[in-house]
Amino acid sequence: MKIVFIGTVEFSRKALQKLIEMGAEIVGVCTKKRSDFNSDFVDITPLCKENEIPFRFVENINEKENINWIASLSPDIIFCFGWSSLIKKELLELPPMGVIGYHPAKLPYNRGRHPLIWTLVLGLDKSASTFFFMDESADSGDILSQKDFEVFASDTAKILYDRVIGIALEQIEDFVPQLQKKNYQRIQQDNSLANIWRKRGQADGKIDFRMSSQAIYNLVRALSKPYIGAHLEYNGKNINIWRVRVVENSQQNIEFGKVLDISDNKVLVKTYDGAIEIIEHQFTKLPTVGEYL
Known part of the structure; x- marks a missing residue:
């Protein structure tokens, strides 16, 4: 054959x-x-x-x-x-x-x-x-x-x-x-x-903290290597995010996208229903606590 x-x-x-x-x-x-x-x-x-x-x-x-x-x-x-x-x-x-x-x-x-x-x-x-x-x-x-x-x-x-x-x-x-x-x-x-x-586009890889924590986690892992990476916008630039972790957060009076904590190069951000810890990323300068992503 x-x-x-x-x-x-x-x-x-x-x-x-x-x-x-x-x-x-x-x-x-x-x-x-x-x-x-x-x-x-x-x-x-x-x-x-x-x-x-x-x-x-x-x-x-x-x-x-x-x-x-x-x-x-x-x-x-x-x-x-x-x-x-x-x-x-x-x-x-x-x-x-x-x-x-x-x-x-x-x-x-x-x-x-x-x-x-x-x-x-x-x-x-x-x-x-x-x-x-x-x-x-x-x-x-x-x-x-x-x-x-x-x-x-x-x-x-x-x-x-x-x-x-x-x-x-x-x-x-x-x-x-x-x-x-x-x-x-x-x-x-x-x-x-x-x-x-359908064919995905760049907008499909954008992290929006109005999403649930699980949806953000799924997006990040789906686009991790060998693919191009999910991204968020910060100071007018796209920042690739390679690995995140879902974190429970029951605070109801905190808006999504707010940076809750920075520790050991990790960034904790409020999502619609909880929080996401950004573990592996390409920030050249970390955001500060209280900023919005």
Whole structure:
């Protein structure tokens, strides 16, 4: 089974490494030289060079010259793991077995953008790792493999990201032999259950102390490394916040956003329903007690 691999993030690198270790026949790789969009971008070409796999740098995977290059490799199947743009019909129909995509959510629920970030922002306690046959819509094709996972209150973006990669690699070990033997199932998604998460913008990462303490905690952990970080505005500048702790505060006559205490480089701030202790941050000059954030 000849495979063309498309990807450009940390998960892509680990998935490609797993396929190589399994002895899969990788006939070509499409990737990017750089990415301003993917905060978890990784150069996977050293892995290609080490294993003598032909590779091609692309921007628009759907351009005719890129499709022609892939076609020249005569792939039976394409794996697209860690790619931020839709693949169009001509490429989807090129390999006889189709194109396999990946989405770390419990499809048909939660299709769309930034699934791990939204999972943490919304405080979900369960999700799933899903491989599926791609079609012209986002994350709507038949499911090949799906494995549930729990999301814990202590999970940061990095912890969850690493756990999901581990689960996905186990799935790859299971379904690649099934594909090779033509012994796999395609499970059609129930589109009536689907929702689509939107692309997030800079405003979605802004901490507003009118939010509940738990909502702020979820936002901060969702955007922690490898992502860009949540932020608050102070003296006209955006200050990245990397780690916070929920603190009970029953004072009803204190307005949200007020700095309650400064200790050991930590900043305690009143929220709508309690307080948040800012533990890891990028303040160059700390605010003072009584100021408002």
